[in-house]
Amino acid sequence: MSITTTVLFQRPQQEIATLIRDRLSRSVATRIVTGFATPGGLAEIGAPIRANPGSLETFVIGASTYPGFQALDNLLAAGVPVDRLHVHLGFSAPSGTPKNPVVRYHPMLHSKVYYMELPASSACAFIGSHNVTAFALGGSNGEASVLIEGDMHAPEFAAIRSHVDEAQRQATPYSPTMKEGFSWWFKEYVEGLKAEIRIPTDWVTVRTILAFSHIQGGRSPRVGETIYFEIPAGIEEIESLKTEVHLFLYGTMPADPMSAINAVRSASRRYTCQTIGVENGQGNREVSVDWVIDGSWALTPVPSATFRPSTPAGMQQVRAKVVDTSLPSYEYAFERERTGWDPVFSEIDVIDALEPPLLEEVARREARGGRQIDAWRLVSAIEPRSGAHLETDQKALNRAIPESGAFILVSLRRRRSDSKREG
Structure with a gap:
């Protein structure tokens, strides 16, 4: 059986969850590596896994929020063995400073691999940029992936399995008792990233x-x-x-x-x-x-x-x-220092926010008292916030x-x- 490759997709904003769920529903052995996961993303691919929890052999996650790790607990409750779930904590180093003793913004796991072995010794793999999030899988993010299909014994699939094995080897086992610690570690990473933005304050x-x-x-x-x-x-x-x-x-x-x-x-x-x-x-x-x-x-x-x-x-x-x-x-x-910038919205590039899988995200925003989002519009530019100070001699x-x-x-x-x- 030859290997076939399909590029997904010509448009960056393209729903891919349907294709993954279809392959998951037929998979006899699934291995997934993702840099980041959210509850919405896990919900998008969770049904086939819950229907056949033993088929999930490996799930390696680079980072998530506390609710995301709670979603992993739901997979455990559905019957996924705990030794199949792993958290990759990235690499770090001592910082030499007492306030933050280790480097918070550091190399992380960013692989996105959905590998599935199917009946008749066939296999498929989605390789690309799609994390396990609702925005990525549902077609709101700009993403790109390729779908590889063919004989599971092909050297391409052997290389993919080796990559997954190495990501798992570098990771630590997931434990529900550690989700607060794992969430804290990701928070530290985000705080370190914020520090790297370094907008000057010495003007x-x-x-x-x-x-x-x-x-x-x-x-x-x-x-x-x-x-x-x-x-x-x-x-x-x-x-x-x-x-x-x-x-x-x-x-x-x-x-x-x-x-x-x-x-x-x-x-x-x-x-x-x-x-x-x-x-x-x-x-x-x-x-x-x-x-x-x-x-x-x-x-x-x-x-x-x-x-x-x-x-x-x-x-x-x-x-x-x-x-x-x-x-x-x-x-x-x-120009004077700006207090903020406002987006310029496109009237052409629009994503319907009420289409699945974004209903869950909209519901969460409404539960927090946020405004209902009917559509996401492409931000074509940013401009100084309205009402910003102008010089008298502008x-x-x-x-x-x-x-x-x-x-x-x-x-x-x-x-x-x-x-x-x-x-």
């Missing part, structure tokens, strides 16, 4: 002018020299002796502002400057400066130290003094963000991002 809310320029040979600016450039009129809080200007010089000008920001560490020269004068409108008709950033973003010297600007409408004049020929590494943000600031195409920008927040701090 400093301060306006910084970023100037990206290039210089054609010759000498470079020195400490004490002044630089002239222009930014959109109406930008507030750009005050003398308060606002820093971070100047980045490139041998070859980057293609766009975002490329310039991403390449700040590779800039040929970086300077810390400070504003010493800001003039709205036409401003000064003559300024005493040593350098000018012109309309092509080139930094050019002013031999006479006297420059007569021709300021376009809607721009304001800025003079800054070089205070240091070095600059720490920063990450820059061009229109002017919009002309000094990377999307504007300008190479002189105004950031609202910054944080140190040198290698020592990042480590």
Whole structure:
């Protein structure tokens, strides 16, 4: 008997529980390895197992919640021998810290294997990404799997059985008295994962002018020299002796502002400057400066130290003094810190939440006082939460963000991002 392989499925959101239950109902020996399981997922495939509990030879689970382990107890009550159930606790290591003595976020079991031996020496296996959860098996998650069918003695099935055997060897036997401990271990893993998200909290809310320029040979600016450039009129809080200007010089000008920001560490020269004068409108008709950033973003010297600007409408004049020929590494943000983000829902990609197997999940939400969910909609994007704070000079600031195409920008927040701090 040859081996056949079926790809499941062209669409990521596809119900697979029916196929698995069909094979389980005919299976004489079943082995399952899953990274995660929920009560809803166990309910989806539980009926054929409860009808023939002796057919379940191996069930290895990587993690679950307390209710999930209670669902395993239901399999035991149905007659599944306790020595068939196993919990894989992953790998860990001492952390060296007294608060959390072991590494909580660590390598875990993520295999998803549903192997079944059928009559007439045949076998099948579902190999892919489907955990034993209602969302995965019911077609709500985006998943992918392949179904392998054929002679159980084929080398492909031998390799699958070896994988299951090794996962079982690494696992610890399940015991109903340990479900609180197993649940705690998973909670520790989740807490460790949350710590790995590391959304920065060390942002400093301060306006910084970023100037990206290039210089054609010759000498470079020195400490004490002044630089002239222009930014959109109406930008507030750009005050003398308060606002820093971070100047980045490139041998070859980057293609766009975002490329310039991403390449700040590779800039040929970086300077810390400070504003010493800001003039709205036409401003000064003559300024005493040593350098000018012109309309092509080139930094050019002013031999006479006297420059007569021709300021376009809607721009304001800025003079800054070089205070240091070095600059720490920063990450820059061009909007205020957000308290949250709202999803943008698709009107096309919709999953009916009232179709089995999601009824159980909906019922649980309603029991907790949650709103009834009629459908799941694809989140096509996220956007700043409605009502988020905007700057009073936001229109002017919009002309000094990377999307504007300008190479002189105004950031609202910054944080140190040198290698020592990042480590």
